[in-house]
Amino acid sequence: MTTFVDRVELHVAAGNGGHGCASVHREKFKPLGGPDGGNGGRGGDVILVVDQAITTLLDYHHSPHRKATNGQPGAGDNRSGKDGQDLVLTVPDGTVILDKQGNVLADLVGQGTTFIAGQGGRGGLGNAALSSARRKAPGFALLGEPGEARDIVLELKTVADVALVGYPSAGKSSLISVLSAAKPKIADYPFTTLVPNLGVVTAGSTVYTIADVPGLIPGASQGRGLGLEFLRHVERCSVLVHVLDTATLESDRDPVSDLDTIEEELRQYGGLEDRPRIVVLNKVDIPDGQDLADMIRPDLEERGYQVFEVSAVARLGLKELSFALAGVIAEARAAKPAEEATRIVIRPKAVDDAGFTVTYDEAEDVYRVRGEKPERWVRQTDFSNDEAVGYLADRLNRLGVEDRLMKAGARAGDGVAIGSEENAVVFDWEPSMMAGAEMLGRRGEDHRLEAPRPAAQRRRDRDAERDDAQREFDEFDPF
Numbered sequence: 001m002t003t004f005v006d007r008v009e010l011h012v013a014a015g016n017g018g019h020g021c022a023s024v025h026r027e028k029f030k031p032l033g034g035p036d037g038g039n040g041g042r043g044g045d046v047i048l049v050v051d052q053a054i055t056t057l058l059d060y061h062h063s064p065h066r067k068a069t070n071g072q073p074g075a076g077d078n079r080s081g082k083d084g085q086d087l088v089l090t091v092p093d094g095t096v097i098l099d100k101q102g103n104v105l106a107d108l109v110g111q112g113t114t115f116i117a118g119q120g121g122r123g124g125l126g127n128a129a130l131s132s133a134r135r136k137a138p139g140f141a142l143l144g145e146p147g148e149a150r151d152i153v154l155e156l157k158t159v160a161d162v163a164l165v166g167y168p169s170a171g172k173s174s175l176i177s178v179l180s181a182a183k184p185k186i187a188d189y190p191f192t193t194l195v196p197n198l199g200v201v202t203a204g205s206t207v208y209t210i211a212d213v214p215g216l217i218p219g220a221s222q223g224r225g226l227g228l229e230f231l232r233h234v235e236r237c238s239v240l241v242h243v244l245d246t247a248t249l250e251s252d253r254d255p256v257s258d259l260d261t262i263e264e265e266l267r268q269y270g271g272l273e274d275r276p277r278i279v280v281l282n283k284v285d286i287p288d289g290q291d292l293a294d295m296i297r298p299d300l301e302e303r304g305y306q307v308f309e310v311s312a313v314a315r316l317g318l319k320e321l322s323f324a325l326a327g328v329i330a331e332a333r334a335a336k337p338a339e340e341a342t343r344i345v346i347r348p349k350a351v352d353d354a355g356f357t358v359t360y361d362e363a364e365d366v367y368r369v370r371g372e373k374p375e376r377w378v379r380q381t382d383f384s385n386d387e388a389v390g391y392l393a394d395r396l397n398r399l400g401v402e403d404r405l406m407k408a409g410a411r412a413g414d415g416v417a418i419g420s421e422e423n424a425v426v427f428d429w430e431p432s433m434m435a436g437a438e439m440l441g442r443r444g445e446d447h448r449l450e451a452p453r454p455a456a457q458r459r460r461d462r463d464a465e466r467d468d469a470q471r472e473f474d475e476f477d478p479f
């Protein structure tokens with residue numbers, strides 16, 4: 001028997017973006033031909049996709065660390081780096097994705113349903129892409145961003161139409177073995193089934209799936225026996241079948257009180273109240289069992305249950321049962337809106353990149369800047385390159401970070417941290433507000449490329465630069 005794994009922790013890492021390249025085109029007699037550094041490639045995503053042929057999460061139990069490939073760095077001559085390859089991980093139908101705190105991130109039901117578990121890092125722009133009218137020859141490029149790394153929990157909730165519940169040894173697995181082609185383990189001791197079994201039943205034109213769960217005993221809700229842990233596998237079923245043992249040798253049990261006990265445990269688990277129930281009286285091949293079944297049947301029917309007498313061993317009453325189940329399932333399916341045929345793609349919540357916050361962090365005596373854009377820009381910056389640092393300062397300035405720092409009370413020389421406590425870039429603040437406009441014009445120009453210009457030309461250039469800067473401010477977001 002293959003091991004069944006229905007809960008695993010998975011560590012995914014998307015690929016890093018490749019760094020942009022800073023390069024200057026060189027040709028004979030034309031030593032400074034302009035910037036030609038290409039962009040870095042995008043890191044690959046980590047993508048989870050439902051494949052109904054897969055039934056367990058076992059693979060991820062054995063190798064829980066998965067990484068997509070990195071984007072390649074850009075190169076001179078305007079060559080872009082290759083994108084990293086997406087890593088596609090197949091999971092069983094009914095896989096629920098949670099974060100480590102137990103919050104549900106996605107519930108993957110249906111062939112092809114897709115979840116982006118980790119987004120690849122963006123590639124850094126090369127200096128060719130960073131050049132503009134006012135920054136003709138940037139001597140820097142942007143760094144690629146790290147890929148998203150996350151710890152997630154995958155939990156399997158079997159997608160079955162019918163769920164069999166009952167005491168240990170009531171004959172649940174035996175029933176699956178005779179209703180379907182599945183061959184679960186069957187034995188005369190309790191808790192033979194340690195993990196759910198799944199079988200496919202064909203009754204006339206209806207095909208449905210049937211699952212059992214490990215046997216329940218009184219106090220399962222307090223963790224007795226195998227507890228209620230496995231009931232999550234019946235959460236998605238459309239009909240619950242009580243398998244009652246009419247031939248138990250335990251003197252303090254009978255099918256009706258067994259039913260009450262199981263119902264009480266289901267109630268403790270919660271959420272299954274609305275599921276239709278069917279009662280199966282099993283083991284009527286045994287004479288005492290048949291007598292008991294005859295005796296309690298009216299009582300159960302009075303309670304509103306549809307009752308079937310069967311024997312899994314002698315194969316009695318199985319056809320009636322499987323067709324009755326098919327009927328209930330067909331009804332349930334008709335009541336449910338037709339499932340979307342299209343593949344559903346679930347993306348992690350889009351990050352809010354609307355703005356940023358500036359707060360004074362007393363513990364560390366810094367002004368802390370938090371926001372998707374400023375933090376991303378910091379990650380893209382090569383701090384060993386003054387020009388790149390200057391470019392970062394310009395971007396922050398134009399976003400209004402300096403302005404807000406000023407309003408928050410920051411003064412020259414104060415510490416400013418961009419990013420979270422664990423992961424921040426800290427520097428001493430030098431306000432460039434006053435000089436800002438002028439700095440913008442000057443930074444990134446290679447004066448060796450400049451020729452003297454007549455006054456009118458200079459004016460036009462200045463206007464163009466201003467428009468350019470404005471446009472860049474309005475719309476320049478390479479991503």
Ligand SMILES: Nc1nc2c(ncn2[C@@H]2O[C@H](COP(=O)(O)OP(=O)(O)OP(=O)(O)O)[C@@H](O)[C@H]2O)c(=O)[nH]1
Binds near residue numbers: 286
């Ligand atoms: N005589 C008779 N024995 C049966 C019948 N159905 C199951 N059994 C026996 O009952 C015992 C338990 O059967 P299982 O199918 O393993 O029971 P289960 O409900 O899956 O038990 P757990 O997995 O332990 O919860 C086995 O020895 C079966 O052979 C039946 O209709 N008649």
Ligand SMILES: [Mg+2]
Binds near residue numbers: 174185186192212
């Ligand atoms: Mg069993």
